Amino acid sequence: MDIESFLLNVVDVVDETADARSISFEIPAEAPEKFVYKPGQFLTVAVPSDQTGIAARCYSLSSSPHDGGPLTVTVKRTVDGYASNWICDNLKVGDTLRVLPPSGIFSPASLDADLLLFAGGSGVTPIMSITRTALDQGTGKIVVFYANRDEKSVIFADEFTRLAAENPERLQVVHWLESVQGIPSPEQVKAFVMPYLDYNAFCCGPAPYMKMVTTVLRELEFPRERRHQEKFVSLGGNPFGDIEELRLAASEIADNDDGNEPEDAAGEPTLAGPVKLEVELDGEDHTFDDWDPKVKLLDFLESKGVKAPYSCREGECSACAIRLLEGDVRMLHNDVLDSEDLDDGIRLGCQSVPLTDTVRVTYS
């Protein structure tokens, strides 16, 4: 099975601010269906590197999936960062970049819902996609609280002004500038949120900002299903690697049975025998009765020819998120799900090994 990466043509490059650029890619003619996306999802790109061959990074799509336009990501330079600076310095129209199809779970379940969108700095990219799409396709009201250091660092300032002017009944954008008002305090954010307690909240930005907003929303008793956040982190691994190598690695682990009680990477015992697995993916049910407890869910599904979503394969993004319907799994590594995600039964398919004889999960 080929790894599902595609070489995309760069069709536009736009300077958004002094340190942020939007890069637009043509949807590949050979597989347009792979690039159908939801607002809030991200692409994983392979930035060439002399040191490591590839530096894989995720970038949220700022474009709307419904306007017929190209796929646009907006990249802000990270001080001393490798990939963001490489993209901003090098990519030009006519170049190509290898990417994985869109993934991620930071997307409204309904575009008709009332949305309370918190953005900080480059965290505005998925928020812009959600705003554009919900205005175009939905019916609800949208309130954007957008925090930046100063006026010149505001990405999409003109676009937000235009959208708000065109949709006065539906969209309200509040710019919070640290240079003018200081860093927003929990009390200020709480006062801001009060009129919107029944909205669906989405938050993306620097870690301290997200933590503060999440704490405020929790204190105001926003239920978990109406609170969403996207964390911007750099991937440590390379999801563009040879899938055959990965499959081989999985079977090598499985073959390496020394007769002792099996242990997982954390040194804790796992099941001895094969596990029954039921997976719901893209409206199809897949059933297996030979899931080796030492093999991770994603690796197992791929060995069976099931094309399950993933990006980093390292437990650092949420592209492979599943929901447990029955049984239990253990994640060998998790850098992205918080305790509430876990309480909701969400797990990362790329890191999950079974803990029970039967496991039933869904990717929806």
Ligand SMILES: Cc1cc2nc3c(=O)[nH]c(=O)nc-3n(C[C@H](O)[C@H](O)[C@H](O)COP(=O)(O)OP(=O)(O)OC[C@H]3O[C@@H](n4cnc5c(N)ncnc54)[C@H](O)[C@@H]3O)c2cc1C
């Ligand atoms: C779901 C998701 C969505 C995201 N969306 C966005 C977005 O819309 N916009 C945005 O700006 N960011 C976004 N990010 C963040 C983005 O993925 C990167 O983390 C960010 O751009 C910083 O990457 P960087 O390589 O520039 O910096 P760093 O990751 O800080 O770069 C430094 C790292 O690169 C390594 N390095 C240095 N030189 C080299 C070299 N020559 N070859 C290989 N490695 C080297 C260093 O060892 C170090 O580990 C998102 C992240 C996630 C998870």
